[in-house]
Structures are given as C-alpha cells and as structure tokens.
Amino acid sequence: MSIHRLSLLDTYKVRWDAPTVVRDVVQNFFDAAGSLDQVRIEVDKKKKTVRIEGPTVFALDLLRYLGGTTKSASDLRSAGGFGEGFKICALVLLRDFGVGMEAGAGDWRIRPFLDEVHYEGGILGRELCYAAEHVEPPFPGSTLSLTGVPNRLARRFEQAAELFHDPKNPRLQKPFFVDEGLGIGLYHSPEQNKGEVYYRRQIRSRLSFKHGAALSVAYDDRLTDLDADRDRRHIATTGPILHRLCLRLPDEVLLRLLDHLRRYWAGGNSLLRAAVHAAAERGLKLTTLPKRWLANAPQALRFQERAKRKGFKIALAAFAELGLPSLITHFGAAxxxxxxxxxxxxxxxxxxxxxxxxxxxxxxxxxxxxxxxxxxxxxxxxxxxxxxxxxxxxxxxxxxxxxxxxxxxxxxxxxxxxxxxxxxxxxxxxxxxxxxxxxxxxxxAELAQTAPEDRLLEVFDDEKHDHPVVQVAVFSVPGLPIDPLLAAIREAARRERVAFRLTLVPILDLHHAHLAACRGLPTVRIHHRDVLTEGAAPRTAFLRRHFAGAAWPTAEALQPPLRQAWIAAFDYRRGRRRRWADQPAWALKGEKAELAYRRRHDTEALARDQQESNIRAAVEARLGARSPGVELLMQQVKRGLEARPAATWPEHLPALLDVWTAPIQAFEAAIVPFTPPPASGGSGAQPLFLMARAIETLAAGASLDDALAELSRGGAAFLTVCAEATDLPIRSDDARSVRGCAQQSFGRAWLASPEPATALACAREVVAEGIRLSGSWQPPPQAEGQRNGFGEALTRHIGAYQPTFIERAFAAVERITPRVRSAMEAARAQGADERGAEEAGFQACAAALHEEADPRGVRLTIVLDAQLRR
Structure with a gap:
C-alpha cells in the first residue's frame, strides 16, 4: 500500500450542497459511458451505503493532480473537463458529510482520508490523501463505494437521473422537439410554472413560466463564452444558451414554439425573446396572424390604452418583424x-x-x-x-x-x-x-399649408433589426435663439438617415453649466460626446464659440458625430439596438429632472469625472473615507485648482492638501462637543455648517484660532436650540420633526449671519411660527395612531428641503428670457441683421449668467446636501 498526498487542505474554501456533489460524482461515470444505461447506482438506506459502477477504466494518476482529466476541449458534450471534480468531491464528502469512500478502476483501488499536517506553530490543517493498493484480479471498469451516507444525500443519489439530459430522466418524458444529432431538445415540464435548462447534458439552471406552459430545454454542445464557469453549479444568465438553441430549431418548430408561448407575448419571457430574435434573424413570418393582437412600437405609449379599450392585446415590439401589425400601422400616423x-x-x-x-x-x-x-x-x-x-x-x-x-x-x-x-x-x-x-x-400667425415635418423614426436600414435611436442633447439658456440649431440637427439626421431623439436641457447659471460640463452655450452632445470643431478652452461665461467661430455647428459638421453615434448604438454581434441606446441617464426632463441634476456623474464629461475621483481618493487618504470633512476639503482643493491648468493639477494637489488638512482636522475635533447625541433628541449627525462657517472665516484671512472661536460660538448656540427643541410641549411622534427642523433653521441662519444670537433668535421665531401654522394638522386625541402631515407641514414651512430643479428652472426662465428678447429686439431696432441680433442675445445671456451665479451659495450647496444626507 502506498500513500499519495494531494497538498489539498480541508480549509480550502469550497462548499458544495448535496445536489452538486451527487451531480459531480455521477457526472464522471455518465461522461465516460455516454448514457445512464451503462451506469449502475445502488442505494441502501438501511446500511447507509451507495455503490456506483461504470464500464470505463482510467489511470490513477488522473486523480492525483488538479487539472488532470481525460476530457479534451474537442469533447463538446462532456459536462466536466476541469480535472478537479473527484478531488473536490472527496474533500467535501469527507469533511462536510462525514462519508467514507473507496474508489477503484482496473487493477488499483484507493481510499481517500484526511491526515493532519504539522508545522512549527502547531497544526496547519488536515490534508487530503489517497491510500492506494494493487488489486488482483482487475475490475472490468470503475467503481465508487460510499459508507455512512446520510439520508438527505442518499435521496439525491436515488434521484440522480433527474440531473442529466438522458432518456432515463423522469422529468424529460414528454418531448416537444428533440434532435440528438443537433444536440438540442425541448420538453414539456412536469411542473406548470418551472422548467430546467440542461447544458452539456447536465442541469444548470431553471426557467420561470409564471403563466404556465413550462418547457425544459437542453443544449448539449459547448459555448466558448461559458467555458470559464469552473464551479459548474449554476449559470447566471441563460440568454446565450437559449439564443443558440433557438437558432438550431427548424423553421416549423420555431413557429410552433412561438404559438405555444402565446400567453407570454404581452409580458415577455426569456425563452420567448430568444425565439422571437431567432425568427427575426431568419426573416420568418407568422403563418397565421392571431386576431386582436398588435405589436408594440416606439412612441406608441400614448395610444396603448386606446387599443386595449378596443379589445386589442399588445405584444412585444419585436413581433412586428414577424408580420404582426403594429400599433402605429393599425391606428395610422395621425x-x-x-x-x-x-x-x-x-x-x-x-x-x-x-x-x-x-x-x-x-x-x-x-x-x-x-x-x-x-x-x-x-x-x-x-x-x-x-x-x-x-x-x-x-x-x-x-x-x-x-x-x-x-x-x-x-x-x-x-x-x-x-x-x-x-x-x-x-x-x-x-x-x-x-x-x-x-x-x-x-x-x-397663419399656418402654412405644408406637410408636417418627419420625425425620422422610421427604420432606414434594410436588415430586419431594431433600429437604433441616437440621443441628441442641447444645453442652452432658456430664451436663446436656437431654432436654426435645431433645424441643422434635423437636416443632418435626414442626410445620414438616422433616427434621433432630442432633449433640451436648460442651463440656469454657472453652477448648472459646470455640473453639465458645458464647454460653451449652446452645447450639442450626441451620445455623451460634445460636438466640437475648435479645441480652445471655454471662457468663464461659457459663451466660447467652439464651432469654428459660429454660434452653432452646421448640418455638415453634425453628420459625422451622428453617424458615429448610430454605429455605437447598434449591437452588430446580436443584430439589434443596444438596450441603453434610448435610455440616457442624463436626460433632464419631467419628474426625473431633480434626480438627474443631483447625479453629477450622469452629466459630467469622463475626464472631469476621472479627475474628481482621483482628487477624492487623495482627500480620503488624508482624512479617512468616513471623515465628515471630506466634502469640505474636496471643495477647498477644487477651488484652489480652478486657477491652474487641468494638465498640471497633480503637481499642485499635495501642496493644497498640506494647507487645508490640518485646519479641517482641527475643525472636525472642535465640532465633536457640539454634536447632539441621539439620546438628547438630536439626530446625532455632526453639524457640518459650523465647519463650513469656520472655513469661510479662515479663507477670509482670519487665523486658525479665530476660526475655532467662531465655531465654538456657533456651537454653543446650536446646543441651546437642540435643548429647547427637546423641551417643546408637543406629541412624541412629532418631536423628531420639530427638533430636526429647529436644527436645520439654525444652520441656515448661521450660514447667513455671523452672530450666534441672531441665528438663535431666527431659529426660535421660525420654529414657533411653524408650530402655530401646523397646529391644524394635529389629529384628534382618539386617533393617536393615525398618520398626519404635521411634520411634513412644519418641514416645508421652515424650508428644510431645497427648491427642486424644476422650480429653479421656472424662476430663472422668468428672469433670463425677457432680457434676451429685449436685447435682440433692441439690436434689430438699430438695424442689425439676424446674426447681430443673436450676438446681442448671447451677450445678454452672459450678463444674466454672471448675475444668477452666487459663488458662495454654489460652494455651500454640496455642504448642505451632505448634511441633509447624513
């Protein structure tokens, strides 16, 4: 007898459940034999034993090395091929299930066991070893014997046939279509709402059919995209398997599959989508068009409900390529x-x-x-x-x-x-x-008797694919005369035969222009890339003519970026439009405006985003990722880098960090005594507005001691507000709203006034008035558990929430637009042509932007937002 040590400790981080162990054990015999008919599995629950026999003899050395296997890459329909299954199974069975095992083939037999490994510090762990011996006469095949098998594992061995694509599998007894030569199969599942996915002849995943008519699918060949799936437990996405399976189905079977899944035409299903795309790629058409079914279409949301009221059912948009009439075709272009x-x-x-x-x-x-x-x-x-x-x-x-x-x-x-x-x-x-x-x-204003302008949403390409829609965003101040620019965009799209969707993004001040990374006004952005014909840097007023001296690009200048965006939006590998092609995260419109405005990374240029990430990493390295002063230090560093070229900012960053790190750390330590603990009724969040005020004092030329004294004066008054708000005679469920609003009102007053007494008096007055006005929201005493809007009314009265992006936009439009129009009319009255009037409008916008932008307010915006989020 000889001992073979495998250098595999029981501390190896691998955890396999019972089905995985059984599947991997039986898989070795199944792959070698080709079917379960030649594999014998005997289970004795009383004796707690399992014995498996197969017809193939293999060498002992294959079990001694990780990676040793008889399955080559050319064996496309074998389930394994990683050279680790038996070793890991032996480790898991011995360590996790307490099962004894013995394996043999031909003239050899081994008994795996775990042996302790010692080193100078003690026991390193238990190593997997084989006790091997020669056997006479040789066994005509291979065998595996297990002892001490628990019942839960024994039951899985009895059901081992359900884990493989084999005629003996009881779950695959009702075929929908099977072709062993192609290695594919479709079966009616015994469960109404669940089906299985068999890949390379073993079960790998499950499919959900919430409306019934479940099918199990089998694809025996190998997909190179999934070769790296070494654990072999579960496939994260079944899309590639289903797509390749449907491509191999005959035309008549594919159409029959679509009809079988008709109950999923409206909501979709993973197998249905794969079948539809496969049929569309072949150019197939539905042989019989079902009544009262229409295919969805882009821009069809506004009359889907009308179709449903008339008794129609709405199928996926892809069915239009299979001959199903679309909503637009049925209702007309009107x-x-x-x-x-x-x-x-x-x-x-x-x-x-x-x-x-x-x-x-x-x-x-x-x-x-x-x-x-x-x-x-x-x-x-x-x-x-x-x-x-x-x-x-x-x-x-x-x-x-x-x-x-x-x-x-x-x-x-x-x-x-x-x-x-x-x-x-x-x-x-x-x-x-x-x-x-x-x-x-x-x-x-008589209407011209001309045909309406085409929206360019029809499909221009000859292939049967979903047509990409190019996203075009125009960033401009409300009131700018951009009608010629929009006409140039439509003309360029018509020449290139490209469908586009236009989004007008209002720029209200310099802060918005910075967040949107605008290089000038107007800025034309096609699929996140600015249209530029001149590489000069923009001016402060964001009015740099970056279209070769013109106010906007011509149709000829817009054609190349439109063409490139069309190519980028089309997935040639899958033959359809990319999913993100018509879902721009930066589209500022409707109820999503506030979300898109706050998510800076959705609107900033990639270079600026990467630069800020690098700066933030350096700041967090100095203060720590959880430090409350990270945002404040970020603002000071970025403010100091604004006057320096972007290409040299790494040279100046260490010096700026050295200047501001020590003061901000001192401010962090100073605000700790003024942070109200949760037990006293406060939120527990550190009052960052005290630090912001101290930083402003230090930046104005005061000493660090003076800034700390300023912070202490405000902190003492802040604790007074916290204590007074705690003692207010109000209901307990409203106390938190009152305390939070009191602290918020003091913080805003403190940022506006350097006197603690003034801020304290302002906070008291605002809270008292808010409680008086909100008293009508109080429910009667008997409705103690009833929801009420007291806290909401008080919060809105005090103004804890900043005005939304839409509200700011309307206010800015009212202020900016009249000035632009007046400037243009005055220029025309003086005899200027349209180009001169546009120039006057741009100059009026420049002045309006400078007046709209409040540098101090802009700097404190992120500070207040960070405080509210904490």
Whole structure:
C-alpha cells in the first residue's frame, strides 16, 4: 500500500450542497459511458451505503493532480473537463458529510482520508490523501463505494437521473422537439410554472413560466463564452444558451414554439425573446396572424390604452418583424407626435404668453410636439402634446385646448393640475376684455399649408433589426435663439438617415453649466460626446464659440458625430439596438429632472469625472473615507485648482492638501462637543455648517484660532436650540420633526449671519411660527395612531428641503428670457441683421449668467446636501 498526498487542505474554501456533489460524482461515470444505461447506482438506506459502477477504466494518476482529466476541449458534450471534480468531491464528502469512500478502476483501488499536517506553530490543517493498493484480479471498469451516507444525500443519489439530459430522466418524458444529432431538445415540464435548462447534458439552471406552459430545454454542445464557469453549479444568465438553441430549431418548430408561448407575448419571457430574435434573424413570418393582437412600437405609449379599450392585446415590439401589425400601422400616423411647424410654434408662443398673463407666472412646461388627430377625452394632454386641429382653429378653440395642455403635467406636480386650471378660469373671467391683442396676433400667425415635418423614426436600414435611436442633447439658456440649431440637427439626421431623439436641457447659471460640463452655450452632445470643431478652452461665461467661430455647428459638421453615434448604438454581434441606446441617464426632463441634476456623474464629461475621483481618493487618504470633512476639503482643493491648468493639477494637489488638512482636522475635533447625541433628541449627525462657517472665516484671512472661536460660538448656540427643541410641549411622534427642523433653521441662519444670537433668535421665531401654522394638522386625541402631515407641514414651512430643479428652472426662465428678447429686439431696432441680433442675445445671456451665479451659495450647496444626507 502506498500513500499519495494531494497538498489539498480541508480549509480550502469550497462548499458544495448535496445536489452538486451527487451531480459531480455521477457526472464522471455518465461522461465516460455516454448514457445512464451503462451506469449502475445502488442505494441502501438501511446500511447507509451507495455503490456506483461504470464500464470505463482510467489511470490513477488522473486523480492525483488538479487539472488532470481525460476530457479534451474537442469533447463538446462532456459536462466536466476541469480535472478537479473527484478531488473536490472527496474533500467535501469527507469533511462536510462525514462519508467514507473507496474508489477503484482496473487493477488499483484507493481510499481517500484526511491526515493532519504539522508545522512549527502547531497544526496547519488536515490534508487530503489517497491510500492506494494493487488489486488482483482487475475490475472490468470503475467503481465508487460510499459508507455512512446520510439520508438527505442518499435521496439525491436515488434521484440522480433527474440531473442529466438522458432518456432515463423522469422529468424529460414528454418531448416537444428533440434532435440528438443537433444536440438540442425541448420538453414539456412536469411542473406548470418551472422548467430546467440542461447544458452539456447536465442541469444548470431553471426557467420561470409564471403563466404556465413550462418547457425544459437542453443544449448539449459547448459555448466558448461559458467555458470559464469552473464551479459548474449554476449559470447566471441563460440568454446565450437559449439564443443558440433557438437558432438550431427548424423553421416549423420555431413557429410552433412561438404559438405555444402565446400567453407570454404581452409580458415577455426569456425563452420567448430568444425565439422571437431567432425568427427575426431568419426573416420568418407568422403563418397565421392571431386576431386582436398588435405589436408594440416606439412612441406608441400614448395610444396603448386606446387599443386595449378596443379589445386589442399588445405584444412585444419585436413581433412586428414577424408580420404582426403594429400599433402605429393599425391606428395610422395621425397619432404619432411631430415637431410643430413655424406657424404652430408662433401660436404656441402666444398660448404661453396668454398663460402668463392670466396667472401671473410661467407655465410649468411648454411642450413642443403636435399630433394630427384631435385630443379625445383629454387624451394626450398629460403627455404634453398639442392638437393640430385646435392650433389651426380660431382663438377661442385653440386657447381652451392649449391652456389645458400647458397647465396639466404628469408625475411630480400633477397634484396641482386642478389649482392651475382654477387660476386660468379666474384670470380669464377677470381679463376677458384685455385679450384682443393676443387674438389679433393669433389670427395673423397663419399656418402654412405644408406637410408636417418627419420625425425620422422610421427604420432606414434594410436588415430586419431594431433600429437604433441616437440621443441628441442641447444645453442652452432658456430664451436663446436656437431654432436654426435645431433645424441643422434635423437636416443632418435626414442626410445620414438616422433616427434621433432630442432633449433640451436648460442651463440656469454657472453652477448648472459646470455640473453639465458645458464647454460653451449652446452645447450639442450626441451620445455623451460634445460636438466640437475648435479645441480652445471655454471662457468663464461659457459663451466660447467652439464651432469654428459660429454660434452653432452646421448640418455638415453634425453628420459625422451622428453617424458615429448610430454605429455605437447598434449591437452588430446580436443584430439589434443596444438596450441603453434610448435610455440616457442624463436626460433632464419631467419628474426625473431633480434626480438627474443631483447625479453629477450622469452629466459630467469622463475626464472631469476621472479627475474628481482621483482628487477624492487623495482627500480620503488624508482624512479617512468616513471623515465628515471630506466634502469640505474636496471643495477647498477644487477651488484652489480652478486657477491652474487641468494638465498640471497633480503637481499642485499635495501642496493644497498640506494647507487645508490640518485646519479641517482641527475643525472636525472642535465640532465633536457640539454634536447632539441621539439620546438628547438630536439626530446625532455632526453639524457640518459650523465647519463650513469656520472655513469661510479662515479663507477670509482670519487665523486658525479665530476660526475655532467662531465655531465654538456657533456651537454653543446650536446646543441651546437642540435643548429647547427637546423641551417643546408637543406629541412624541412629532418631536423628531420639530427638533430636526429647529436644527436645520439654525444652520441656515448661521450660514447667513455671523452672530450666534441672531441665528438663535431666527431659529426660535421660525420654529414657533411653524408650530402655530401646523397646529391644524394635529389629529384628534382618539386617533393617536393615525398618520398626519404635521411634520411634513412644519418641514416645508421652515424650508428644510431645497427648491427642486424644476422650480429653479421656472424662476430663472422668468428672469433670463425677457432680457434676451429685449436685447435682440433692441439690436434689430438699430438695424442689425439676424446674426447681430443673436450676438446681442448671447451677450445678454452672459450678463444674466454672471448675475444668477452666487459663488458662495454654489460652494455651500454640496455642504448642505451632505448634511441633509447624513
């Protein structure tokens, strides 16, 4: 007898459950024999033994080395091939299941066991070893005997046939289609809602069929993309297997599979999607078109509900390539929105001015889409689409329909739709005799009798693939005359035969321009890349002419980036549009505006993002990743680097860190005594506004001692607010809101005033007034557990939440747009041409941007946001 040591300790981090162990043990015999008919499995639960026999003899050396295997890469349908299955199984059976084992083949037999390994410090662990001996006469095949097998493992050996793609598998007895030559199979699953995926002849994953009609699939060949799956337990994604399986199915079987899965046409299913894409790649068409089924389509959301009310069922958009009529084909192009004509734009502008005159403020949004079909029962109003017949009618009809479109929004803000409509009615009643000038302008803005402009959403390529849609974003100050730019974009897309989706992003001040990484105004960004024809750096006012001296690029300059974006948005490997092609995270519109505004990484250029990441890593290395002063130090370092070229910032970063690290660390230690603990009623968050005030004092030229004294003065007053808020006679469930709002109001007052007494008095006054105004929200005493809006009303009164991006946008539009228009009109009155008027508008925007940007407020924005998040 000889001992073979494998240098494999029982501390090796591998954990296999019972099904995995059984599958890997039986797999070696199954691959060698080719089927389970030649593999004999005997299970004796009373004696707790399992014996497996197979017809193949293999060498002992293959079991001694990790990686040793008889399965070559050319053996595409063998399940293993990693040369580790028997070794790991032996380790797991001995260590985790307490099973004794003995294996043999031909004239040799081994008994695996674990032996302790000693070293100078003690016991290193137990090593897997083989006790091998010669056997006479030789056994005609291979065998494996297990003793002390627990019942849960014995049951798995009895059900071992269910783990392999084999005729003896009881779960694969109802074939849907099987072709052993191609190595594929489809079977009706015995479970209504679950099916299995058999890859390389063993079970690898499961499929969900929540509406029934479950199928099990088998693909026996090897996919090179999945060769690295060494653990062989579970495949994370079955997409490649299902796609390759469907590509091998005959045409008639593929169409029969689509019909079998009809109950999933509306919601989709992983197997159905693979079958649809395979059929589309072959150019197949449905032999019989089912009644009352229509394929979805881009831009079809606005009439899906209409189709459902008429009794139609909506299938996946990919079914349109299989001959199923689409929603747009059935309902016609009259419901597809389009850009407005020049005459319609003038009348929309009149409606916006009418809205402002009746209510005293601008409309929540001004849509720029028109549909030919009249709005039915208000349909389309909440999607921001004007009706072409109403715009073409008289002033009364157009004003009634258009004002409703302007007033009603969806998502955030829809709860105020009724209030806005009430304002319009009240304004119309009060000013009914003062609208004659708008009526005259409406009649003067005659609509041109031309065909509506094409939205370029049709499929231009000849292949049967989903067409990519290029995302184009234009960053501009509201009021800038960018109509020629939009016309150039449409002309370039028409020449290149590229479908595009346009997003207008308002830039309200220098801070917004910095977050969006704008190099000039307007900035044209096609798939996250700016369109530039001149590489000069932008000016501070973001008005650098970066289109070779022009205000915007020409159609010829826009064609190359549109073409490149189209190529980038198309996945040639899979033959379809990339999923992210029509889902830009940086699209600032609707209720997603605030989220996209706060997520800087979605709008900044890649270089700026990488630079900030490097700076943050250096700052966190100095202060620690969890330090409350990281954001403050980041602001000081970035402010110090603004005056230096970006290419040399690594040279100046260490010096700036040396200057600011010590003061901020001192400020961190100083605010600890003024941090209210949770037990005292505070939130426990460190008051970063005290540090921000101290940094401002230090940056203004004061000494470090003076800055620390400033922090201490504010901290003492802050603790007074915390203590007073704790003692307020209010309900316990509202106490947290009152305390938080008191601290927040003090923090804002402290940032605005250097006197602790002033900030303290302001906080007391605001909290007292808020409690008085919010008293009406209190529920009666018997409704103690009832939800109430007391805390919400108090918080909104004190102003703990900053105004949303949309609110800031409306305010900036009202301030900036009139100045731009006045400047352009004054230039025209002096005899300037359109180019001169545009130049005057740009200069007015420059002045407005400088006035809108408050450097101190911009610097403190991130500080306040960080405080609220903590």
């Amino acid at each position: 419901v597809v929105p389009r850009p407005p004509t020049e005459g319609e734009q003038r009348r929309i502008a009149i409606l916006a001015e009418l809205y402002h005159r009746l209510t005293g403020h601008a409309a929540p949004r001004i849509p720029l889409e028109v549909q030919e079909e009249p709005l039915v029962n208000g349909y389309g109003r909440y999607n921001g689409v004007f009706s072409a017949p109403s715009l073409a009618g008289d002033f009364a009809v157009g004003a009634a329909a258009g004002l409703a479109v302007l007033a009603c929004v969806r998502g955030a803000g829809k709860e105020n739709n009724g209030d806005r409509l009430t304002e319009l009615i009240e304004g119309a009643l009060a000013q009914s005799d003062a609208l004659d000038d708008l009526r005259a302008r409406w009649e003067a």
